[in-house]
Amino acid sequence: MKISFETKIFLGFIINLLVVIASGWIFISLLDSQNDQKLNSKLNWIELSMFGLSIVLLFIVYFIIRSQLRAKNISQNLLSENKRLLQSIIDNTSNPIFIKEINGEYLLINKKYESLFHISNEEIIGKTDHDFLPKEIADAYRDSDLEVVKALKELKTEEIIQESDGSHTYIAVKFPLYDFEGRIYAIGGISTDITERKKLEESLVGISRLFKMSLDIMVIASGDRFIKVNPSMSKILGYTEEELLSQPFFSFIYPDDYEITKKEVAKLQMGAITIQFEIRWVCKDKSIKWLSWSSAADISTGFLYGVARDVTEQKEIQKTLAVAEKFFAMSNDLFGVIKLGYFSKINPAFTRILGYKQEEINDKTLMSFAHPDEIHIFSDTVKKLQEGETVVNYRARAHCKDGSYKWLDWTNTIDIPTGIVYAAARDVTLLVESEESVKMANNFYNMSFDILVVGKGDRFIKVNPAYTKTFGYTQKEIDSISIFSLSSDPERAKEAVGKLAKGEPLVNFTDYVICKDGSYKWVNWNATVDLKTGLMYGVARDITQLKADEEKLNLYTQKLQENDQQVQTILDGAPEPVIVIDSESVIQRWNPRAETVFGWNKDEVVGKHLFDFIVPERYREPHKNGMQHFLTTGIGPILNKSMEIEAVNKKGIEFPVSLSISPVKMDGHYIFIGFVRDITESKKAVDELYENEETLRLIIENIGEGVLVANSDKKVVMANNMANEIYGIEEDNQIAASLSDHFELYFPDERTVFPSQNLPMERALNGETTDDVDLVLWNPVAKEKKRVLISGRPLIDQNEKVVAAVVTIKDISKYKQLEEELKETESKYRQLIGFKSGENKQV
Numbered sequence: 001m002k003i004s005f006e007t008k009i010f011l012g013f014i015i016n017l018l019v020v021i022a023s024g025w026i027f028i029s030l031l032d033s034q035n036d037q038k039l040n041s042k043l044n045w046i047e048l049s050m051f052g053l054s055i056v057l058l059f060i061v062y063f064i065i066r067s068q069l070r071a072k073n074i075s076q077n078l079l080s081e082n083k084r085l086l087q088s089i090i091d092n093t094s095n096p097i098f099i100k101e102i103n104g105e106y107l108l109i110n111k112k113y114e115s116l117f118h119i120s121n122e123e124i125i126g127k128t129d130h131d132f133l134p135k136e137i138a139d140a141y142r143d144s145d146l147e148v149v150k151a152l153k154e155l156k157t158e159e160i161i162q163e164s165d166g167s168h169t170y171i172a173v174k175f176p177l178y179d180f181e182g183r184i185y186a187i188g189g190i191s192t193d194i195t196e197r198k199k200l201e202e203s204l205v206g207i208s209r210l211f212k213m214s215l216d217i218m219v220i221a222s223g224d225r226f227i228k229v230n231p232s233m234s235k236i237l238g239y240t241e242e243e244l245l246s247q248p249f250f251s252f253i254y255p256d257d258y259e260i261t262k263k264e265v266a267k268l269q270m271g272a273i274t275i276q277f278e279i280r281w282v283c284k285d286k287s288i289k290w291l292s293w294s295s296a297a298d299i300s301t302g303f304l305y306g307v308a309r310d311v312t313e314q315k316e317i318q319k320t321l322a323v324a325e326k327f328f329a330m331s332n333d334l335f336g337v338i339k340l341g342y343f344s345k346i347n348p349a350f351t352r353i354l355g356y357k358q359e360e361i362n363d364k365t366l367m368s369f370a371h372p373d374e375i376h377i378f379s380d381t382v383k384k385l386q387e388g389e390t391v392v393n394y395r396a397r398a399h400c401k402d403g404s405y406k407w408l409d410w411t412n413t414i415d416i417p418t419g420i421v422y423a424a425a426r427d428v429t430l431l432v433e434s435e436e437s438v439k440m441a442n443n444f445y446n447m448s449f450d451i452l453v454v455g456k457g458d459r460f461i462k463v464n465p466a467y468t469k470t471f472g473y474t475q476k477e478i479d480s481i482s483i484f485s486l487s488s489d490p491e492r493a494k495e496a497v498g499k500l501a502k503g504e505p506l507v508n509f510t511d512y513v514i515c516k517d518g519s520y521k522w523v524n525w526n527a528t529v530d531l532k533t534g535l536m537y538g539v540a541r542d543i544t545q546l547k548a549d550e551e552k553l554n555l556y557t558q559k560l561q562e563n564d565q566q567v568q569t570i571l572d573g574a575p576e577p578v579i580v581i582d583s584e585s586v587i588q589r590w591n592p593r594a595e596t597v598f599g600w601n602k603d604e605v606v607g608k609h610l611f612d613f614i615v616p617e618r619y620r621e622p623h624k625n626g627m628q629h630f631l632t633t634g635i636g637p638i639l640n641k642s643m644e645i646e647a648v649n650k651k652g653i654e655f656p657v658s659l660s661i662s663p664v665k666m667d668g669h670y671i672f673i674g675f676v677r678d679i680t681e682s683k684k685a686v687d688e689l690y691e692n693e694e695t696l697r698l699i700i701e702n703i704g705e706g707v708l709v710a711n712s713d714k715k716v717v718m719a720n721n722m723a724n725e726i727y728g729i730e731e732d733n734q735i736a737a738s739l740s741d742h743f744e745l746y747f748p749d750e751r752t753v754f755p756s757q758n759l760p761m762e763r764a765l766n767g768e769t770t771d772d773v774d775l776v777l778w779n780p781v782a783k784e785k786k787r788v789l790i791s792g793r794p795l796i797d798q799n800e801k802v803v804a805a806v807v808t809i810k811d812i813s814k815y816k817q818l819e820e821e822l823k824e825t826e827s828k829y830r831q832l833i834g835f836k837s838g839e840n841k842q843v
Contacts, residue, residue, distance in 0.1 A: 002154060004155075008269055015057055016057050019050050019054045019057070020054070021080050022046075022050050023050045023051065023054075024233070026046055026050070028247050033086070036730070042817070048080065049207045051106075059503045061145075061659075080442055090108075090110040091110045091111040091112075091625075092111070093110065093112065094112060094114045094193075095112060095190050095191055095192050096109075096113040096116050096170070096189075096190070096191045097109065097110040097112070097113060097188075097189065097191075098109065098110075098113055098188070098189050099130075099177065099187070099188050099189075100139065100145065100186060101187075101453060101658070102149060102184065102185065102186065102187065102784045103128075104126075104128040104129065104130075104142055104145060104667050105127065105128055106124045106125055106126070106127055106128070107125065107186060108121065108125075109121050109124055109645065116163070117132065117133070119132055128142075129141045132143075139158075140159075144157050144172070144174060145174065145187050148174045148175065148176055149176065149184060149187065152173075152174040152176055152184065153176070154173060154174070154176075155173075155174050155175075155176075155830050156171060157171075157172050157174070158170070158171055158172070158194075159171075159191065160171050166194075168193055169193070169194050169195050169198050170191040170192060170193055170194065171191065171192050171194050172189055172190075172191045173189065173190050173191070173192075174187055174188070174189045175188050175189075176188075179714045180702070183241045186313060189659060197363070198745050203247050208383055212230055212231060214230055214232055215232055215703070216232060216307050216308065217229070217232045217236060217291065217306075217307065217308040217309070217310075218220070218230040218232070218233075218306070219233060219304075219305075219306045219308070219342075219414065220303055220304070220305055220306075221249060221303070221304040221306065222301075222302055222303055222304070223302070224248040224250060225245070225247075225248055225249060226244055226245050227245070227303075228245075229241055229244050229245065233308075236283075236289065236291075236310050237252065237281060237283045237284060237289065237379050238283045238285055239252070239283075239284050243284075250262075252281055252282055253279060253280070253281055253282070254279065254280035254281065254282055254288060255328050256280070257279040257280050260279065260340065261753050264277055265304070266294070268304055269297055269302075269304075271296070271297065271299055273294075273296045274293055274294060274295040274296070274306075276292050276293075276294060277292070277293045277294070277295070278290055278291070278292045278293070278311065278315075279293070284375075286729075288312075289310055289312045290310070290311045290315045291308040291309065291310060291311065292308060292309050293306050293307070293308045294306070294307050294308075295307070297753055297820075299687045320752070328347045328817050329347055329348055331347060331349055331426055332349055332426075333425060333426045333427075334346070334347065334349050334354070334408065334423075334425040334426070335347040335349070335350065335352045335422075335423070335424055336350060336422075336423045336424075336425075337420060337421075337422060337423075338366055338420065338421035338422075338423055339418075339419070339420050339421075340364045340419070341361070341366055341367075341382075342361075342362065342364065342365060342366070343358075343364070343366070344362075345358070346358055346361065348746065352809060353400075353406060353427050354369075354398060354399075354400045354401060354406065355400050355401030355402055356401050359380075359659055360401070364667065366378055366382070367379065368399070369398045369399050369581070370396065370397075370398070370399070371396065371397040371398075371399065371405055374396045374397060375837050377394055377396045378396065380410055381394055381410070382421070385413070385414040386410060386414070389414070390413060390414075391411060391413050392411075392412045392413075393409070393410065393411050394408050394409075395407065395408070395428070396410065404436040406425060406427055406429045406551075407427070407428050407429045407432045408425040408426065408428065408429075409425060409426045409428050410423060410425045411423070411424045411425070412424075414467050422677030436559045445464050446464055446465050447465075447641075448464055448466055449466060449543055450466060450539050450540065450781055451464065451466045451470055451477070451538075451539065451540035451541065451542070452464040452467070452539055453467060453537075453538045453540070454535055454536070454537055454538075454663070455483060455535070455536040456534055456535055456536065457534075458482045458483055458484055459478075459479065459481075459482065459483065459498075460478050460479075460483055461479075461535075462475070462748070463475055463478055465542045469539075470515075470521065470523075470542050471486075471513060471515045471516060471521070472515050472516030472517055473516050476518075483497075484497075484658055486514055487511050487512070487513060487514075488511070488512035488513070488514065488520060489511070489512070492511075493511060496509050497536070499762065500527055500528075500529050500536055501534070501536070503527060503529060503531050505526075505527070505528050506525055506526060506527040506528070506538070506605070507526055508524055508525075508581065509524070509525040509526070509527075509638065510522065510523070510524050510525075510543070511525060516826055521542055521544045522542070522543045522544045522546070522547045523540045523541065523542060523543065524540060524541050524543045525538055525539070525540045526538070526539050527539070529779050530814050531581050541749070541752070543749075546748055546749065549748070550774070552819070553772075553774065553789070553812070556815060557811065559762075566781075573592075574591060574593060575593060576593055576675060576676060576677045576678075577591060577593045577594035577596075577597045577676040577677075578591045578593070578594065578673070578674070578676075579591075579594055579610070579673075579674040579676060580671055580672070580673050580674070580839075581671070581672050581674070582669070582671055583627065583631055583669060583670045583671075583672075583674075584609075585610045585611060585612050585623070585627060586607060586608065586609060586610070587607065587608060587609075588606065588671065589606075589782065590605050590606055594676070595674065597649070597678055598613065598614050598647070598649045598650060599649045599650030599651060600613055600614075600649075600650050611623050611624070612625075613650075614648055614649070615648070616646055616647070616648050616654055618691045619645070619646075626638065630663070630670075631670070636661075637659060637662065638659075639661050639662065639672075640660075640661070640662055640663075641660065641662055641761045642658055642659070642660045643658070643659055643660075644656060644657070644658055644659075644679065645657060645659050647659075647676070649788075655678060655680045656678075656679050656680055656729050656753060657676050657677060657678055657679060658676070658677040658679050659675070659676055659677075660674070660675045660676060661674045661675075662674070662675075664717070664718075665711075666711050666717065666795070666803050666804050667711050667712045667713070667797075667803035668711075668713075669803075703720065703722065703832050704810075705722055705723065705808050705809060705810040705811070706719070706720060706722040706723030706724075706726045706727075706808065706809035706810075706811070707719070707720045707722070707723055707724070707725070707806070707807075707808055707809075708723050708735070708761070708806070708807045708808075708809070709795075709804055709805070709806050709807075710737040710761060710765070710804060710805050710807070711803065711804045712765060712802060712803055712804065714736075714737040714738070714761075714765065715733075715737065716732055716733070716735045716736070716737055717732075718732060718802070719732040719735055722809075722811075723735070723809065726777075726786065726788070726809055727742055727828075728779070728782060737761050737765075737805075738756060738761065738762070739756070739759055739761070739775075739777065739790075740756040740757065740759070742779070743777040743778055743779055744777075744778040744779075745759075745776070745777065745778075745782060745802060746775070746776040746778065747774075747775070748774050748775075748776060748787070750776050750785075754775055758772075758773075759790070759792075760773055760790045760791060760792025760805050760807050761792055761805055763792055764792035764793055764794045764805035764806070764807065765794065765805045766794075766802070767794050767796070767802050768792070768794070769792065769793055769794065770790070770791060771791045772789045772790075772791055772792070773789065773790045773792075773812075774787075774789055775787075775788055775790060776787075776788075785813070786811055786813045787811075787812050787813045787815075787816045788809050788810060788811055788812060788813075789809075789810040789812055790807060790808070790809050790810075790811075791807065791808050792805060792806070792807045792808075793806045793807075
């Protein structure tokens with residue numbers, strides 16, 4: 001049982017009081033003379049015991065009091081320490097804290113409160129709010145303090161405090177403080193700055209309103225579902241909010257756009273941002289709408305935030321504009337836009353018919369195109385349009401760039417608000433020119449050496465005299481004959497005409513046609529179709545003789561190809577190692593002789609670093625440094641020359657070699673061709689190897705055909721002597737990759753222009769292989785003609801990318817000349833034989 005300090009003092013007092021009373025009674029008893037000596041002796045002992053007990057009790061009380069005083073001092077020290085700790089805590093909090101007496105006088109404030117009101121704790125003690133705050137603010141604070149006193153509980157209020165950076169909103173929590181008797185003696189307060197929270201709440205309210213009011217679609221998604229959509233999405237797609245939230249959003253996307261959408265969502269989930277991602281969505285009424293999305297993801301929550309705009313109408317407008325722009329560009333009629341009297345835009349037909357380009361007419365007025373006698377027509381047209389006529393038609397002559405005039409039928413309209421005039425014109429010069437011009441055109445049609453036909457369905461409805469001359473059929477006869485029955489392959493002809501009828505041009509279609517006399521002739525057709533009328537217009541040329549010449553040429557070509565194979569065999573069977581590496585020193589080529597000399601087979605080394613196999617250890621670092629130096633500066637001290645150095649074989653044995661390295665730049669990258677010779681035996685072997693290498697080079701340089709190598713940038717990187725001779729140019733870098741830059745190109749008939757896009761070099765750079773394209777090259781400067789066969793091959797890297805093209809040019813002019821001379825000799829011989837035979841008969 002624990003006894004309090006007060007109880008202990010009280011018990012000590014009672015015991016001491018009883019001892020004093022007992023001592024007093026004993027003293028009085030001793031004064032009585034009648035007491036016997038023995039009783040007095042006992043009383044003396046009792047009195048002495050009482051006195052000793054009193055002293056003991058006094059000592060006990062002393063020690064009790066001392067211990068209690070010590071405990072009190074410890075408690076006071078602990079209380080003081082706790083008070084300092086509490087003060088330190090409240091001083092270091094970011095919230096303002098105060099304690100006031102009930103009368104409003106301050107007892108304590110913290111550092112934050114001091115900095116907020118610019119008053120120290122020492123200065124504020126004993127003062128009220130009215131001593132340092134404006135009256136209206138102090139009154140408000142006092143009223144709230146009294147509310148706490150009345151309510152006897154915690155109260156919260158919002159207070160506005162002016163600080164150096166503006167007004168701040170605080171949530172103030174005020175509470176009563178009670179003494180040990182449970183009576184309120186003070187008021188405490190803690191304030192929290194909620195300015196940013198208030199701003200955030202206001203922003204969230206604004207964002208929520210914007211979310212609901214936005215005309216654009218706004219959504220929040222998680223996984224494959226929407227978790228929040230704004231009313232605009234329901235309005236645009238027709239679904240209710242519940243329908244949109246209850247199904248995966250992929251169920252609303254047009255099926256053809258699933259895959260690209262999945263990929264885009266995956267990018268978003270990785271942290272990418274989507275800008276103007278356009279896909280189709282299926283509306284509730286099954287219609288399709290285009291939505292343009294801009295989206296981002298919160299990686300920490302996995303939420304996707306998206307904003308979309310309905311661009312369906314914009315898509316339709318773009319589509320319509322694209323179609324209109326295409327017709328504007330494709331039209332054979334002239335179209336122009338006139339603003340403030342000047343043509344601000346014209347179509348290609350305008351340039352084609354009148355000769356002016358856009359930049360050439362920017363400073364020309366509409367009137368400047370008029371014939372002097374017809375300026376009034378143009379001015380009257382502008383006046384009528386300005387007066388409100390919607391469409392004005394007229395015919396007038398227009399001035400061409402070359403100084404001539406052409407008759408045009410004009411149709412003009414005006415956009416009144418902008419004043420912009422839209423003009424369309426058709427070239428009717430041929431319609432108004434004399435009948436002599438029409439007759440002249442017919443004469444050209446009838447005089448043409450080429451076959452000209454007009455067809456419809458399976459009939460030729462009009463043929464020119466060249467057709468009759470070539471095949472023997474008159475117009476009347478051909479009217480009753482199906483064009484397919486004249487072909488040696490009717491099914492193939494039907495297929496070609498079927499494609500033509502669908503709008504696909506017929507280009508270089510070769511057919512074997514039966515003539516009226518039963519013979520056959522080879523014909524090359526080019527045709528087009530008027531889809532509106534179904535009329536097919538064709539041009540053909542008799543190539544029977546050309547076919548015969550091709551057969552002879554094929555024999556010659558076969559021989560040339562055999563020569564090609566022989567040259568290739570020589571290269572593959574090079575007597576010395578040939579090694580090709582790239583700029584990383586990775587082996588690309590390793591010929592059989594390299595296998596023999598170094599002991600490594602092709603499969604062991606190709607694709608691996610050269611220095612790991614044949615370069616001695618001491619040379620490996622210099623090799624790497626030299627390669628890097630060349631790639632950086634373009635200078636290599638050992639390139640393009642022969643040097644003697646040590647190499648190492650598979651067995652680890654070093655031996656001397658003669659090394660020659662040539663860099664070749666293709667498609668922006670270097671490859672290095674190394675020619676290696678083993679010079680171990682003697683100088684004689686070295687000399688023989690040099691001789692073999694020179695022989696190989698001479699074979700390449702003196703091969704009977706031109707060889708050109710061009711990179712993917714269409715720059716010639718190599719040309720042999722024959723190529724230089726054909727072009728008449730000594731420097732390789734002056735040779736253009738396209739033949740059309742140096743020559744005029746014709747088919748073997750020497751009249752039909754050969755299209756440059758079909759040249760073997762162009763086709764090889766596009767990845768195609770061509771063999772023996774027969775051409776006639778005309779040099780307009782040298783006035784020289786060559787007949788050549790051209791072949792092309794693409795060079796493809798490991799990534800299946802065309803890095804260069806190799807073209808061979810075989811000059812067969814002399815062969816053709818010999819052939820012609822042979823024919824002429826044969827003809828003369830036949831005439832001579834015929835003449836002698838006739839003479840003998842007369843004899």
